[in-house]
Amino acid sequence: MSNVYVSDFVYALGSRKTHVTESEAAGRLLSSAEDLESAGFAWHHLCEPGESAYGLAEAVTAQLAESGRLTGIDAIVYATCLPLNGNIGDPGEFARTRDVKHLMDFPASRLQADFGLTDAVVLGLNQQACTAMPGSVRLAGALLAAEPSWRKVLCVTADRFPDGAIYEQAYNLISDGGAACLVGREPEGFRLVSAHQITNGALGQATDDETVGSYFSFTHRLFRESLDRAGLTVADVDWVVTQNTNDKAWQILARLLGVPLDRVWFPSMPDAGHIISADNIVNLAQLIASGQLRPGQRVVLMMAGFGLNWQSLILEAV
Amino acid sequence: MGILITGADGYLGRRAVSALLETTGDEFVLAVRAADAAELAAKRDRLDAELGAAGHGRVTVVGADLTRDDALADVDPRRVTAIVHAAAVTRFSVDRETAQRVNVDGTVRLARFARRCPDLRRFTLLSTLYTAGRHTGDVPERRHEDAGFVNFYEWSKWRAEQHLFDSGLPLSVLRLPTVIAEDDGGTVVQYNAFHNTLKLFYYGLLSLMPGEPSTPLALGTAAFTSAAVAHLVRPEVPAGIYHVTPDPAQTLTLGQLIDLTFDVYERDDNxxxxxxxxxxxxxxxxxxxxxxxxxxxxxxxxxQAVASVAPFGTQLYLHKTFRNEALRAAWPGYAAPDPLALADAVCDHLVASRWGRQPVTRQLEGAL
Incomplete structure (x- = not known):
C-alpha cells in the first residue's frame, strides 16, 4: 500500500446540537449526564426527524464536489455502522407490497447517481460497526492494488440512529454523523502505510460491560500488531488519533503503550461525543486544521466497534 | 475453665472452634453477634448442628456484640483461661468508621474484659499479614511500624495489634493469609476480592491487571489456617507473633497465578x-x-466487582516476603498447601461452579 494516499477529510453532523443534560431529561441515555460528563462528554448532535443518514452522506460528498475534488472517481465504498442505514427504501412499502426491492434501495447507488459519478462502481460495507471507516480505506487501498487502471476511490460513511433510539452505546454518548475521504494514487494528504483489523466474532453480542472489559487488551494488541505489520516502533509514531470514548481510557492506554498523552488526539469529543464510524475522520481533520501536523509525521488511527471489531490505519503525512 | 472465642460463627471462627474441639479437652464459650434472642437462638442451633457430638457439653454460646460496652456481660471472667479473638470485619472495602468501631474498638473492649480474667494465660488475636501495610521487602514476625496502609481493613487490624501489644496481656498475634479455599481440594465457600478478580477475567469484564507479575501472594486455606490456630493457642507454644503462611520459597507470584488461572480457563470450552x-x-x-x-x-x-478488587489492588505493587521462622519453630510439622496445586484446584472449582452459581461434581471438574 505504499503508493496509496488518503486525503480530503470532510464530515457533517446531525443538525440538532444538544447538551447531555437535555438528553438525559429526554430519556435518550442510560447513564446519568453527570457520569457521562465526568467521562469527557458534553454535547452531541442528533438528526432532526426529517434528516436521514443518506442526507449526511450527501452533505459530505457535496463538500468534496464543491472543492472540485470529486473527479475521476472509479469506485465508491459506502460504509455504515448500522446495516439499516445501508437501505434508503421504505420498509413500510415492503410490508405493504411484500416486494423486497424496497429493502434494496442502496444509498451508494443513489450517491453515484446524485453526483453524476457514472464511472464509479459501488460497494457497501455494513458489518464492521464503528470501525467501518478505516475498513473502507483499507478496502479502497486493496481495490487500487487490484485494479491498475483505477485512480481514485471515494470512501463515505454515514449513520443516524433510528428515531427513539438510546443515544448511548457502551457508555459513550452518540452523535449522528457522516464523513468522507478520497483514496488515490496521487501523493497528497497522507500515504497509507498500513491497515490492520482484529475481529472477535465470539463477542459479537457483547454486553456494554464486556465491550468495556475487552477494550484495553484488544486495543493494546491492535496498536502493537499495527506497528509490527508496518515495521515501526512506538518511537516512530507522532500522533494517535482515537475514537471518542471515555477520556480516561486513552490516558491508560497511552501509558501502557508508551505514547505521550499530548500526542493522543481526540479534540472533538466534548462537542460531538462518539460520532459512530466518523470519529477518526473528524479528529484527523481537526488535527490538520490545528496546524500541528508536519510532513513525514506518522499518525495511527484507532477504532473499536461491535462485532467485535478493532481496526487501525497508519498514515504518513505528505 | 475454658476458651472464649469471639466471632465463633464467622468463617474462620467456626473452623477454629472445630479444630480446637478436636485437639483440646477444653470447654468453650462461643461469642456470637446477635441482635436479639431469636437470632442468638438461630446461631446457637446452627453451631450445635455444625459442631456435632464434639461440642456436646463443652460449648456454651453467648451473645456478644463487641461494639457495645456490655458485650461480655454474660461471660464469667473467672472461667476464662484463653481468648481467641476472631471477630472482625474482613472486607477490604470496609469504611473507616466501621473498621474503627468493630476491629479497633471491639478489640479494646475485649482487652478490657481480658484484664478481668484472673486465670488468663493467653490472648490470641487473629490478625492479617497485611497489617504490614505499605512495608515492602522482608516482613519479619515483629511489631510493625506505621508505614501507611492501602485500606481501612489493614489499618484497623494494625491498630488492634498496637493496642494489644501495649496492653500487657499474654499475647499471641496470628497474622493470617488471604484464605482462598476450604482445603487443598480447592472448594470455595466464602468469596472475596481474590475470587472476584478472577471472576472479572473469566467473564471478560476486566483486561487490566493491577500489580507486578513478580509480586508474591500469601494465600492459604481455611483448613491450614484453622489448624494453625488450633496448634498455636496451645499453652505449651510460646506466645508471639506468627505469620501463618507458606514458606517464602513456596509462595506463588502474581504472574504465576494469572498464567495458571488462564491455563485453567482455557481448558473450559465456554x-x-x-x-x-x-x-x-x-x-x-x-x-x-x-x-x-x-x-x-x-x-x-x-x-460492583472492581469495587471489591480496588481496595486491595495497591498491595499488588508492594513486594513483600513474609518471613515465617517463628511459625516453623513453633509448629515443626506444619504443612502449608502447595501454592500451584491449590491455585489450580481453586480455579478449577470456580469455573466448574461458575463462582458458586451452579453445583459442582468432581466429574465435571475433572472434565474441564
Missing part, C-alpha cells in the same frame, strides 16, 4: 470460545483510572 485475552499488567495510576471509570459504569457488573 471460555475458550470467546477468545478472551490475558490481562495487561498496568501501573498504579492506570489502575486507579480504571477504577474511576468503573465507578461510573453504574448498575453493571464491572462497577
Amino acid at each position: 471460555f475458550r470460545r470467546r477468545n478472551l485475552m490475558r490481562p495487561i499488567y498496568c501501573d498504579r495510576q492506570s489502575f486507579d483510572d480504571m477504577v474511576d471509570i468503573a465507578r461510573r459504569l453504574k448498575g453493571g457488573p464491572i462497577e
